[in-house]
Amino acid sequence: MNFLLEKQLNLLDYALASLWRRKLKNLGIMSVFAGVICLVASFQFLTASLTATAQDLLAEAPEIVVQQMSAGRQEALPLSYLSSLEELNGVRTVAPRIWGYYFSEISGANYTVLAVDPSVMPKGDRLFQAVEGQLPSGPGEAVLGSGVAADLKLAGRRSFSLFRPDLTLKPMQMVGVFKPDTDLLTADLIYTTPDAARDLFAIPADHCTDLCVYVANPREIGTIAKKISVILPGTRVLTRPQISQTYRVVFGWRSGFASICLLSALAAFVILAWDKASGLSAEEKREIAILKVLGWQTGDILLLRCWESLIAAGLAWLLGCTAAYLHVFWLGGALFKPVMLGWSVIHPQLRLLPVVSTADLLLIFTMSVVPYLAATVIPAWRAAITPPDAAIR
Secondary structure, eight states: OHHHHHHHHHHHHHHHHHHHHTHHHHHHHHHHHHHHHHHHHHHHHHHHHHHHHHHHHGGGSOSEEEEEEETTEEEOEETTHHHHHHTSTTEEEEEEEEEEEEEOTTTOOEEEEEEEOGGGSTTTTHHHHTEEEOOOOSTTEEEEOHHHHHHHTOTTOOEEEEEOTTSOEEEEEEEEEEOGGGHHHHTTEEEEOHHHHHHHHTOOTTEESEEEEEESOGGGHHHHHHHHHHHSTTEEEEEHHHHHHHHHHHHHHHHHHHHHHHHHHHHHHHHHHHHHHHSOOHHHHHHHHHHHHTTOOHHHHHHHHHHHHHHHHHHHHHHHHHHHHHHHHTSOSTTTHHHHHOSOSSOOOOOOOOOOOHHHHHHHHHHHHHHHHHHHHHHHHHHHTSOHHHHOO
């Protein structure tokens, strides 16, 4: 056992010396390899962080949302449905919600206008913690997301106006802004009172956009959702797990699409490594031949090349993952964040949660280091079985 360990240590020592003799070539390969790994790892880290941030922010979302559908489109829902839902066993409370999209012709951005009474929400007091200022209470008062506040260019003013459907102006007053750590959900949000939202969208007083249903036992979400579908036919019933899954699918799809594009760059690098390893220089072939003359076996030479490739690829993987971590969690994923967050004019200024799992690191290692090892060791084996007298001339 000691002999095998000593042998591997000697091979490792010789591999380090061999890499150092050709340091400029190896540093160039490692730099390019680390850059490719950094791009792939950035998408993995960014996807995991955005998913974790979304799950954290959705933890206080209603368990079930009920919407009225007509001809495949959402429309206003009668408040008379409220009593039917409150009578169901397992339902804690039901909160009417008014919301919609407002298009700004000046900037081309879509704002999300939302109104709900926090007093009927189970944890409505937590809404105060997400706001710098105060919650809206009077006519036309509103809390703005950071993206909306920047897009309106209020420049110290608090008053602004929005157009109603009949093109008359609806005066509004900013009384607070949402904190930056909620930007993923609130960057494009205008939170106001139910009366102001109904006036802006011309929604009747006895209607709302949808109903938020809060369930006492989370295990009964699916059962209660099925009951709602039965007693309120024609409605669409959305559960919080479904919404969370949608976020995971959207982020995963975008990350997967971009990663496939980057895998072409990784494949090109592996092909380059194969080409370089297949065309060993005369000095490298002579070195292998001399080692065989000195008594080295083919397996020893392969172990040596494995150590060399593993050291180079391992360092490149470590540097690439470190650079990806700094890019995503220190620089906010500046290169790829527009791809992940979509087409919206207003992009949230995120404070991403550092989420790095062992599974992601192993996936990056498997996609990058393993192909590189195969691309360098196999040509080395072909050179190792060459008769020594053919290489020493």
